[in-house]
Amino acid sequence: MVxxxxxxxxxTVTKPTETMRAAMANAEVDDDVLGYDPTAACLEREMAxxxxxxxxxxxxxxxxxxxxxxxxxxxxxxxxxxxGDYSHIHIYENGGISTLGGVHPRTVKNNEDGTMDIDRxxxxxxxxxxxxxxxxTRLICLENSHAHSGGRCLSAEYTDKVGELAKKYGLxxxxxxxxxxxxxxxxxxxxxxxxxxxxSVTACLSKGLGAPAGTVIAGSKAFISKAKVLRKTLGGGMxxxxxxxxxxxxxxxxxxxxxxGDHRKAKILAAGINNIKGMKVDLDSVETNIVYFDILKESxxxxxxxxxxxxxxxxxxxxxxPCKIRLVLHHQISEHDVQYTISCIQKIVTGAPDKxxxx
Ligand SMILES: Cc1ncc(COP(=O)(O)O)c(C=O)c1O
Numbered sequence: 001m002v003x004x005x006x007x008x009x010x011x012t013v014t015k016p017t018e019t020m021r022a023a024m025a026n027a028e029v030d031d032d033v034l035g036y037d038p039t040a041a042c043l044e045r046e047m048a049x050x051x052x053x054x055x056x057x058x059x060x061x062x063x064x065x066x067x068x069x070x071x072x073x074x075x076x077x078x079x080x081x082x083x084g085d086y087s088h089i090h091i092y093e094n095g096g097i098s099t100l101g102g103v104h105p106r107t108v109k110n111n112e113d114g115t116m117d118i119d120r121x122x123x124x125x126x127x128x129x130x131x132x133x134x135x136x137t138r139l140i141c142l143e144n145s146h147a148h149s150g151g152r153c154l155s156a157e158y159t160d161k162v163g164e165l166a167k168k169y170g171l172x173x174x175x176x177x178x179x180x181x182x183x184x185x186x187x188x189x190x191x192x193x194x195x196x197x198x199x200s201v202t203a204c205l206s207k208g209l210g211a212p213a214g215t216v217i218a219g220s221k222a223f224i225s226k227a228k229v230l231r232k233t234l235g236g237g238m239x240x241x242x243x244x245x246x247x248x249x250x251x252x253x254x255x256x257x258x259x260x261g262d263h264r265k266a267k268i269l270a271a272g273i274n275n276i277k278g279m280k281v282d283l284d285s286v287e288t289n290i291v292y293f294d295i296l297k298e299s300x301x302x303x304x305x306x307x308x309x310x311x312x313x314x315x316x317x318x319x320x321x322p323c324k325i326r327l328v329l330h331h332q333i334s335e336h337d338v339q340y341t342i343s344c345i346q347k348i349v350t351g352a353p354d355k356x357x358x359x
Contacts, residue, residue: 004314006337011179011262011289011330014210019254020247027246031239032058033232039242043249047216050252051180051201052192055224057217058245059236062178063093065202065215066141068230070097072223073139073172073200077102080135082124084110086148088176089141100234104135112285114146114154118161125169140166143176144194145183150282151266151290153183156193163197173197178204178215182288185259199223208259208289210331211251213244258331262289265338266329272342278349289329292320299349306348313344 007013016024030036040058048056059065066089070081074097081097083090085107089097097103106124108116126134140162144154159175166173175198177183177191184191195201200219205211217227231237238244267283270291274281278299281291295303303319310317320326327341 002312002314004340006315006333006341008327008329008333008341009316009318011207011210011328014330014332016212016247017210017250017254020211020250023246023250024243027242029240029242032241033237033239037240037242037245039249040245043245043252044216046249046252047203048218050191051195051203051216051218053195053201053218054221055219057224057227057231058241058248059215059217059231060213060238062088062176062202062204062207062215063096064231064234064236065204065217066093066174066176067096067100068227068234068236069174069200069202069217069219070103070139070141071101071230072226073174074101074103076136076138078104078135079138080104080106080126081139081141082106082108082116082121082137083141084108084114084116084143084146086110086146087141087143088147088178089143091148106135106137110146110149112149112152114143114149114152115158116142118165121162122165125171137169137171139172139174141174141176142198143178145179145186145288145290147178147290150285150292151179151182151288152285153186153287154194155187156189156196159194160197166197172199174199175201177201179207179288181256182208182259182263185256186263186288200227205248205251208262208330209248209251209255211244211248214248216248255331259289262329262331262333263287265333265335266291266327268335269327269329269338269341272338273345276342276346276349279345291327291329293325293327295323295325301349306345309348310341310344313348315341315344 044056145151270281270286280294
């Protein structure tokens with residue numbers, strides 16, 4: 001019987017730490033929809049400071065945060081947003097910006113590093129003189145780090161260029177910063193600098209930072225006031241939410257410092273898997289806490305088979321399309337877990353039984 005569990009499905013699987021649980025138990029709370037919860041206010045003040053914006057707002061999830069931001073920037077139905085063809089907003093958020101907000105997506109190809117070519121973004125901006133046929137471009141969205149490209153980071157310089165383009169055409173810039181702290185740590189650039197050019201930015205607290213729930217939106221005071229109304233409309237106004245915000249405050253205080261270790265372990269994991277015959281990792285793509293690897297024909301296994309066998313060993317991972325698997329590091333994965341995972345994959349591929357007789 002394998003009792004060990006190494007959960008690499010996502011950085012959203014962490015368990016609240018003892019300090020978080022204590023903070024939640026002792027949190028001072030009040031009605032946050034009425035604006036009286038002191039712990040929510042404290043988290044929002046702190047996050048606004050970190051992100052270099054006037055104000056911030058705690059919302060239940062990253063998906064709702066992106067939806068609120070896009071809809072707040074695009075209040076007129078038929079607005080168009082330019083975003084990456086492999087952006088989380090476009091692929092994984094149920095098309096909410098269209099179904100709920102009447103916002104039309106105009107996709108631009110995401111390059112392997114998560115950027116979109118600036119020329120292509122510019123070409124995609126609609127000519128207002130032909131509004132008889134065209135939707136009106138109002139917003140550009142970036143994602144940093146870019147999940148689908150393996151958690152790669154957009155530089156401050158690239159983001160500034162997109163910001164300049166947005167300004168030139170009177171558009172707004174939103175950054176889906178679900179993992180902006182990972183990008184900040186990997187690049188060695190403070191979060192506020194990375195998002196300086198953005199009119200709005202989101203940061204998830206329940207991913208690499210390990211809080212049990214929540215995302216924060218940051219922007220100008222006027223933007224956040226409008227976002228607050230939309231949060232209520234969407235059912236995201238929560239009453240004594242300080243219980244969750246207390247854990248999030250601990251996550252920001254204690255776990256940002258652990259991200260560097262996650263990135264280091266991701267690189268070790270990637271290199272170890274890449275050394276196994278029949279497995280391939282693009283090592284240059286591993287900049288933060290996400291590792292994608294390809295299963296080559298010569299391995300004699302498939303993603304389904306490998307995932308099932310890994311699960312028998314207590315290692316959990318996610319498929320990412322045919323012959324591709326995704327592993328995500330977080331602060332509750334140790335170096336020993338990383339070595340164990342590499343050795344499990346090795347054993348499965350070579351067919352050598354481990355000490356439990358499992359292969
Ligand atoms: C880049 C990115 N943006 C947004 C989200 C949505 O966050 P949530 O799962 O909290 O809705 C995710 C979730 O994995 C993500 O990876």
